[in-house]
Amino acid sequence: MLQLNFRDGRPIYEQVRDGLRKLIITGVIPAGDKLPSVRSLSGSLAINPNTIQRAYEALEQEGYAYTVAGKGSFAALPSDVREDRRRELFFKLDAIVQELAFLGVKPDELAARFARREEEEQ
């Protein structure tokens, strides 16, 4: 379900956070569904429960998950995602597009990239 890379300097809790976020936005974990429990996920990934908890806290702060004490954590709806997250994404997007432009990538290529994405979603 999730893949970790211990060599690559990125913190484990970030890898878990990003991995779960990706599972949510791709629909692998549908909105409202239960996320794996802290203990079960830490067991299957062979890491400390505290690290998972930290990833869940981050996801909750972003709005991608919500928690019910005693029941578990669940995937949230797109409308629950914090506005900060959208702004952050647009900010990063602009920086990337700007750099790609410097590298000679034409707007047509980018447009084609999104067109392809539209097809895949159908």
Add this chain to the structure above:
Amino acid sequence: MLQLNFRDGRPIYEQVRDGLRKLIITGVIPAGDKLPSVRSLSGSLAINPNTIQRAYEALEQEGYAYTVAGKGSFAALPSDVREDRRRELFFKLDAIVQELAFLGVKPDELAARFARREEEEQ
């Protein structure tokens, strides 16, 4: 010329690296121009020369700068940038677009964002 943020957990050498890269891709530092020397930049930013050196090494590895021993470091041409960097950018771009799609952002909005960029460049 460059702004550092000591609170925000990002390493200083990454901030210097990203800041210089941005100055290069925006044309503030034209291709071929000399970058500030390790010692002068470390002086004006009030940080250790080793930290600057680390940032320069990273930029050189990306292809955004090249070094002539005894002379200094210089901004490279877009064509010198490593292919790895392009792939990395496209990879990040796809992830961001995918997440924005999940958040309900229509392809039209993205297209409009690039159209705006085209206008600014003229």
Add this chain to the structure above:
DNA sequence: CATCTGTACTAGATGTGTTAATACAGTTAT
């Protein structure tokens, strides 16, 4: 009641980032 859930706290090991001081080799200008 037993077992699951998330949460909180302390303590310690490890690695990264950063500073500091020093040194060496090549370039440039006087």
Add this chain to the structure above:
DNA sequence: ATAACTGTATTAACACATCTAGTACAGATG
């Protein structure tokens, strides 16, 4: 040639984030 600049390399030390480990508590569930 001499002085002053350039990048590069090395070592030591410190601060801090990450991660692990162990333990504990409260709410939900069967």
